[in-house]
Amino acid sequence: MSTTTDPQESPLTVLGAGPAGLATGFYARKQGLDVRLFEAADAVGGNARTLQMGPFRYDTGAHRFHDKNDAVTADVKALLGADLRRIDAPSQICWRGRRIDFPLAPYNLVRELPLSLLVQIAWEQLSIPRVSENAEHFEEMALQSYGPTLANLFLLNYTEKLWGADADTLSPRVAGDRLEGLDLKTFLLEAFGGSKTKARHLDGSFYYPKHGYGQIAEATADAIGRERIRTGARVTGIAHDGARIQRVTINDTHSVDPETVVSTLPLPLxxxxxxxxxxxxxxxxxxxxxxxxLRLVVLGLDRSRLTPNASLYFPERSVPFTRLYEPKNRSPDMAPDGQTVVVLERPCHPDTTAWQQPDDALRAEAVSLLADHGLVARDEVVASTHHEVPFAYPILEVGAAEKAGRLKQYLDRFDNLHRLGRSADFAYTHTHDLYSDARTLTQSLAARTPPAA
Incomplete structure (x- = not known):
């Protein structure tokens, strides 16, 4: 592939400056490696950025930092200092005018659901097999984990709306760890033991930065050194000799001759x-x-809070949106005093009318949804904007892991190419996983790479 400029050498070349790329650059520098990052967008952070709409801040996703790896948590705390705060804000499901705790909590179900449904659910807890680790697809896993009533009310419709695929074509992996913890003993203990015994399996406690989730990306980029990160640099070619990556072309005009490449780009790309x-x-x-x-609708509201929740989920098919999150419930600095901001997510396939729908029409649907649920009055909306998040989630269909494995096997022939990240591995991962994987990878690279001068 020809270029108009002379190639430059880059010992460690990282493709992408989203969370995975930034984590790689951060730990590479801690290992003393010389590194360069190339990012197509005009800013770092990928799909985990924080944007601003007037006085309102919002994230490009309902992101949370989980304290699941001591070493990674310590590194992120060192980057952000006192700006990284512990938050307790559980999520709920909006269903027929009621609020149901999510992940599902029996004590809350007893309070919110009609008696006839509770009797049916309780009976099913005695009969479901609970062998979901052997399920062939998500529908089977949901039915075996929760029984048909709970699964059909709260899980299957939502999952199909989120992923744009039938539940029996989706891998059980799309559930992540959301279906853990609700066994018969838990159901009976929490249902009849009162509020003090409930919610041991809820995931409402997490870390969140003062100025938005994108602050993690920005602090990581600062630690790497901004001079090592080139934005507006789209990868347009990757040349190889069958055994090694020889050249990476940027924006069709600039090329880099790397010693080692870490790609965080989508695997098929x-x-x-x-x-x-x-x-x-x-x-x-x-x-x-x-x-x-994803398409995001962002609404600034002339009220101090909408809900106490980190997120609200909408499982019903009649609602085009899957989730609402309120950044101010993660950090009070995300909106002015007396006002708040909410973000509604609408998942889309790129070739559908939902992806091409005019912004004004999508905004009107968002405002109508909140008004119909009694959450806001229409005149409380004082600002709005929209944002698109491409490649938000790899669709984990049945057989996708095997397909991804075939692609990874092909790429494994290049001994100086490594992959890291949700899109690069076609797997659902969290930020702490990415930082942990980057730490391990760069330690391995450093063990066989001379340190930077």
Whole structure:
């Protein structure tokens, strides 16, 4: 692939400056490695940025930092200091005018659901097999974990709306850890033991930065050194000799000769960028891998709070949005005193009318949803904007892991190419996982790479 500039050498080249790329750059510098990051967007952070609308701040996703890895938590705390705060804000489901705790908590179900439904749910807890670890697809897992009533009310419709696919075509992995913890003993203990014994499996406690989740990305970029990060730098070609990556082309005009490459780009995209291209059968597999995109509607409200929750979920098919999150419940600094901001997510496939719907129409649907649920009066909306999040989630269909495995196996032939991140591995991961994986990878690279001068 020809370029108009002379190639430059880069010992460690990281493709993408989202959370995975930034984590790689951060730990590479801690290991003394010389690193350069190339990011297509005009800012770092990928799909975990914090944006501003007048006095309102909002994230490009309902992100939370979980304290699941002591070493990673310590590193992020060192980056942000007192700005990283412990938050306790559980989530709920909006269902027929009621609020149901999510993940599902029996004590709350007893308070909110009609007696006839509770009797049916309790009976099902005695009969469901609870062997969900062997489930072939998400629908089977949900039915075996919660029984048909709870699964159909709160899980299956929502999951199909979120992923844009039938529940029996989705891998059980789409559940993450959300279905853990509700066994028969827990159900009876929490249902009849009162509020003090409930919610041991709820995930409402997490860390969150003072100025928004994107503050983690910004602090990480500062620690790497901004001079090592080039934004507005889209990867347009990856040349190889069959065994090693020889050249990475940026914006069709600039090229880099890397010693080592860490790609955080979507897995199918890397296959499409290879020069020479992979065999037709590998390209066909890459072309069959799908991602879910998001459209966000952001509303500034002339009221101090909308709800006490981190997120509200909308499982009903009649509602086009899947989730609402209120940044001020994560940090009071996300909106002025007396006002708040909310973000509604609408998942889309890129070739659908939902993705192409005019912004004004999508905003009107968002305001109508909140008004119909009695959450806001229409005149309380004082500001609005929209944002698109491409490649938000890899769609984990049944068989997707095997397809991803075939693509990874092909890429493994390049001994100086490594992958890291949700899109790069086509797997659902959290920020703490990305930082942990980056830490491990860069330690390995440092063990066989001379330190930077």
């Amino acid at each position: 890397v296959l499409r960028l290879l020069d020479p291209p992979p065999p037709n059968e590998v390209q066909a597999v890459a072309g069959s891998m799908r991602f879910r995109h």
